[in-house]
Amino acid sequence: MTKTVEFQKNARNVFFHILTLCNLRCRHCYINPEQHGKGMLSSEIIKRWLKALIDKEKETNLIFIGGEPTLHPDLHLLIKAARKMGYASITVDTNGFFFNHILEKVMPGEVDYFSVGLDGSCKEINDLIRGKGSYNKCVDGIKKALSKGFNLSVIYTVSQLNIHDLKNMPSFLKRLGIRRFFIQVIGIRGRSAQDEKHKLQLTRKQWAAVVPKVAARAARFGIHVTYPTVFLDNSERFECAAVVAENYFIFPNGRVYQCPLCEDFSLHSYVFVQNKLTPRPPINERQLFQLSIPEGCVMNKLIQPGNLGYDKQGRPKYKIACCLLKQEINPGTPQLIQ
Ligand code: SF4
Numbered sequence: 616m617t618k619t620v621e622f623q624k625n626a627r628n629v630f631f632h633i634l635t636l637c638n639l640r641c642r643h644c645y646i647n648p649e650q651h652g653k654g655m656l657s658s659e660i661i662k663r664w665l666k667a668l669i670d671k672e673k674e675t676n677l678i679f680i681g682g683e684p685t686l687h688p689d690l691h692l693l694i695k696a697a698r699k700m701g702y703a704s705i706t707v708d709t710n711g712f713f714f715n716h717i718l719e720k721v722m723p724g725e726v727d728y729f730s731v732g733l734d735g736s737c738k739e740i741n742d743l744i745r746g747k748g749s750y751n752k753c754v755d756g757i758k759k760a761l762s763k764g765f766n767l768s769v770i771y772t773v774s775q776l777n778i779h780d781l782k783n784m785p786s787f788l789k790r791l792g793i794r795r796f797f798i799q800v801i802g803i804r805g806r807s808a809q810d811e812k813h814k815l816q817l818t819r820k821q822w823a824a825v826v827p828k829v830a831a832r833a834a835r836f837g838i839h840v841t842y843p844t845v846f847l848d849n850s851e852r853f854e855c856a857a858v859v860a861e862n863y864f865i866f867p868n869g870r871v872y873q874c875p876l877c878e879d880f881s882l883h884s885y886v887f888v889q890n891k892l893t894p895r896p897p898i899n900e901r902q903l904f905q906l907s908i909p910e911g912c913v914m915n916k917l918i919q920p921g922n923l924g925y926d927k928q929g930r931p932k933y934k935i936a937c938c939l940l941k942q943e944i945n946p947g948t949p950q951l952i953q
């Protein structure tokens with residue numbers, strides 16, 4: 616069954632960018648050192664912030680992210696420390712290079728998932744987006760991690776450069792032995808917003824024609840698939856994750872956002888001051904989340920209005936869903952979705 620993954624009211628997700636440094640320069644990268652910081656946080660500070668971010672009353676899922684988090688020489692120690700603190704699950708979002716011998720320094724039971732970014736089923740497509748040599752290195756890394764017994768998922772960011780290849784991913788992932796697949800939609804942020812030449816963003820029509828069908832196909836191969844909802848009909852209910860759920864996006868400069876679309880602006884809800892999570896005075900993103908508009912997501916309307924469409928009376932033709940709202944298909948579902 617295809618289902619909308621409801622925001623879980625009692626779950627908390629902490630997306631911890633422990634550094635912004637990376638060995639790659641992907642065309643869709645959203646890291647913005649001016650707004651996110653340029654440094655690598657020390658293990659000491661990361662551990663203090665992890666302690667400040669956990670809530671023993673609620674399940675807290677932790678995602679180590681960057682930059683490339685495996686460039687942090689102490690990542691293995693941080694994973695072990697977070698486990699001890701009681702984080703319910705730990706995921707590492709990586710580009711598959713697995714630096715600093717991380718696969719030798721942690722055990723499969725200590726990391727719930729390594730979530731690997733791969734943007735093509737072949738090197739011609741992936742390397743056009745993520746850089747020369749990245750495909751071979753990433754696929755080798757995936758094979759090595761699987762052979763050691765780690766759980767792996769693959770994240771594919773769909774853009775004009777690789778939408779034609781998405782259909783090849785289900786059989787490719789099946790051959791590799793990947794059981795979880797996240798399809799992302801490219802935003803109008805970071806480096807992708809500056810790429811005038813390629814116009815990477817997809818239209819609603821392209822998205823609807825390709826993504827759900829490929830997702831259903833992957834599920835028939837036994838792969839658990841998640842993809843963003845993106846568009847809602849006007850009759851569908853809109854909810855802002857920042858109002859009904861708890862997500863925290865932490866950056867090395869101490870900024871803590873609740874919404875990923877706000878991350879290019881000084882609109883963060885909290886900031887770490889002397890290692891204490893400190894709310895910021897208005898105006899910040901929290902005041903924006905309260906606004907109700909017929910177009911759905913307020914931040915989308917402010918920063919990516921190109922996603923919207925209006926009829927002759929000036930009414931929105933559809934709403935933009937929260938970027939954190941996902942559709943999920945469980946493996947083995949025989950039907951094609953519309
Ligand atoms: S691997 Fe991730 S952090 Fe590095 S350039 Fe690519 S998108 Fe950015």
Ligand code: SF4
Pocket residue numbers: 854855856857858873874875876904912913914915936937938939
């Ligand atoms: S993307 Fe839009 S709906 Fe989602 S948290 Fe941000 S402001 Fe709210």
